Amino acid sequence: MSHEPDRASAIADLMRAGRENSRLSMVFRYAIAERLGLTVSDLECLDFLADVGPATAGQVAERTNLTTGAVTSVLRRLQQAGWVTTERDPADRRRVIVTLRPERAAELERPYERFAGRAKQLIEGYRVEEVMLLVRHFERLQAMYLAELDHLRGDNATQRSA
Numbered sequence: 001m002s003h004e005p006d007r008a009s010a011i012a013d014l015m016r017a018g019r020e021n022s023r024l025s026m027v028f029r030y031a032i033a034e035r036l037g038l039t040v041s042d043l044e045c046l047d048f049l050a051d052v053g054p055a056t057a058g059q060v061a062e063r064t065n066l067t068t069g070a071v072t073s074v075l076r077r078l079q080q081a082g083w084v085t086t087e088r089d090p091a092d093r094r095r096v097i098v099t100l101r102p103e104r105a106a107e108l109e110r111p112y113e114r115f116a117g118r119a120k121q122l123i124e125g126y127r128v129e130e131v132m133l134l135v136r137h138f139e140r141l142q143a144m145y146l147a148e149l150d151h152l153r154g155d156n157a158t159q160r161s162a
Contacts, residue, residue: 032111037081041066041074046083046108049100056089057096065149083108 005013033043044064049055055063061071075098078084083104089095100108123131 035111042078045074046100050105050108054097054099057098060098
């Protein structure tokens with residue numbers, strides 16, 4: 001007789017682990033933001049800029065699921081605190097390009113360094129096939145999140161216009 005859990009039990013365990021991982025990830029983000037003297041929205045904007053480089057305020061708003069008004073406030077606060085620079089887009093003067101100040105990038109990364117090192121050690125214990133499975137899994141989850149965010153934005157637009 002096999003000691004492997006049945007498929008339904010394994011899936012339930014995976015879903016439970018995913019929810020707990022998501023919850024702990026949020027708690028961790030709040031702690032990092034607090035350590036840096038930022039709000040979580042501030043941190044999301046900075047992390048996005050650190051990942052993609054300069055972006056328009058509209059792109060920041062879309063990626064962080066903040067309204068353009070909220071992003072304007074966040075970006076003003078981040079600019080005043082010396083985290084970002086903003087400039088008019090030469091191609092379209094109505095748009096603003098936001099850039100993380102390179103000299104602040106290390107400060108943004110510092111609170112993650114210990115975790116990143118431990119995550120690297122964890123991943124080094126996986127076979128390449130396992131890593132690729134995880135990459136595919138996270139890519140699919142990201143696509144699901146983006147689709148759900150689009151759906152929620154659509155629902156909000158419908159509710160506002162009703």
